[in-house]
Amino acid sequence: MDVSLQLLGKGKELERELGVGLCAALVGEQLELAAGELLAYGAERVYVVEDPRLRFYQSDAYARLLADLLRDNSPEIVLFGATTTGRELASRVAGKLGTGLTAHGVALSIEEVEGKRQLVCAVPGWGGNLMVRIVCPQRRPQIATVKPGVLSRPERGGGGGEVIRVQADIREEDFRALTVEMVEERPCGVPVEGAEVVVAGGWGLCSVGDFGPVEELARLLGGVVGGTRPTLDKGWIGEECLIGQSGKTVSPRLFISIGASGAMHFTTGFLKSGVVLAIDQNPRAPIFEVADIGIVGDLREVLPCLIEELKAAGIVPC
C-alpha cells in the first residue's frame, strides 16, 4: 500500500500537467479500507474489482481484469509500484495492451518530445552507472513502475471522490497459475525504507570479522541496520536490509556507511538521504564522492571514538 500512496503523489503532479484526472485501481477482496485510503491520498476515483477468488494475488486473473479495465478507460499513464508482484503484473498488462513499459523509474516528468506532451522516465542502467531517459511515443497508456521509497507519500487529505465497482468477469482459464498460499514473514523491527536513521555496513566489516560495530551504532542512534551484498552473503543481514540497485532504496534523515567503498549499485540506494556520513580506510574510495562528511580511517579505531563523541555531545544515551 505504501508504494501506491507514493505513486498517487507523483500521479497528482503528472495529472496537473495534463489535466486528465487521477484514478486508482484495486483488484482483490475486501477492498473498502484500501479504496478509502486511496481517495484520502488523492485519487479522484477508485475502480474496484472484487471477488473472493481474487483474495490472493493471481497472476493471470489480475492481469486480464486489469488490462480489460484499462482498455475500457483509456488512461494516458499507468503507474505501478515495482514490487515483486507489481513488476510482473505491469509486464503482463503492457503485453496485453501492446504498449510500452518502463521499469524502476527514478524520476518521472511530463515533457514535450516530438511535439507531444509525454511521460519521460529516467531509469538507472548498468548498476546505476548511467541513467537513461525513456519515452513511449505512440502507444497508450504509457506505463511505468517505480520502486518503493523513491517517491514520497503525499499529504493525506479529506477524501471525497468516488468508488466505482467493476464487475469481475472471472473465467476458469484465469487460474492456470494458481496461488494457493501466501506466507508472510515480516522481520521484527522497522523496515529500512521507513527508518529515520540507517547504519549500513559493507565489505570492510568482513575483514573485521563481525557486524557488531554496525549493529551497536544503529542501536545507539535508534536506527536500523542495512548492508551491501557481501554482508548479505555472509549472513549478517537479511534480504530486506540489502540497500542498492538490487535491494532497497532508502532516504533517512541520517545515513551512515561503514566499510563500504561506494560502488554505484550501492550508492544509488541512498542518494536521497538527508545527511550521509561515510567511514572507509581508503581515501580514494568512491563513497566519499557522495558523502556530506567522510572519515578516512580504520573503523576499529574510528567507531569507538565516534560513539564516545556522540555520548559526550548528548546525542546518544551514555
Place this chain on the structure above:
Amino acid sequence: MSLEIVVCLKQVPHPDHFSQISLDPAKQTITREGIPAVINPLDKNALEQGLRLREHFSGRVTVISMGPPQTQSALEEALAMGADRGVLLCDRAFAGADTLATAHALALAVRKLEPFDLILCGNETIDSATGQVGPQLAEVLDIPHVTYVQEVALAHERRLAVRRAMEYGYMKVEVTLPALLAMVKESNRPRLPTVWGIMEAAQKEIRLWTAADVGATPEAVGLEGSPTRVIGVFEQQARRRGEVLEGAPDEVARRAVAKLRELGAFRA
C-alpha cells in the same frame, strides 16, 4: 514424463566492468567495446534448473538467445554446462529492441521449435534489470508464468508446484504446463562446465536464425517493434562531495559529530 525445455539466455557486460561503460554526451552513444561479456547470472540459475529437471524427468534442454554474433560464446558455454542444443537469433532487424519487442522475437523462435513444456529464464538481468521479458514472453505465447521462483516440484502430471518469493515471505503457486518460470539466485547453484562438457559441446548444434527464418515482421521486433524509446543517456548526478576528514580518530570523530549536528543529522 519427458520435458521439452527451453532456456532463454542473455549475454551481458561483466558486472565488474560496469564502471568502464562510458558515455559520449555529445553523440549520446554508449561504448561497451573491450568489455568482457558473460551469461546473465540468473540465466545460469535458469539453465541449471532446466538441467536438473531433465536429469529427473528426461527430456531436452534448448538454449536460445537474441543478440549480436558474439552471443555465440554464451550459447557455447551453456552447451558446455550441459544444454543439448542452442539457437542464436541474430539479425540487424532485432537490434534496439525493448522488452516487448524482445519477447516477440523470442516467441517466434520458440514457436519454430518443437512444442515445449517449460520455458525457463532468469528473473532479471544485471544490466537493465527490468524483469519484464519473462512475463511478456509468457503473455505473447499465451502461457502462464511465475516469477521470483525459488523452488520447483511436480504437483501432478503437467502441473508444477513452485515457491515464489515476495518482499516479506513467499507464495505457493501451482502452475499448469506449458508455462514460463523466472528463477532467482537462491533457487540453485549453477554447475561449472566440465572438461568433458566442453568437449561434448563442440559436437552440439547451434542454429543461427535470422528475422526471415522465424518469420519476423519489422513492426513486431527490433527498434521498430519497440513501443518504448531511449531519448537520452546521462551520468547520474553525484551528490555534492562534502568534507573528508583524516587524522587522529578522536579529533576526527569530534569534528564529524559537530559537522553532522550542523547539517541537521540529529534533528528529530
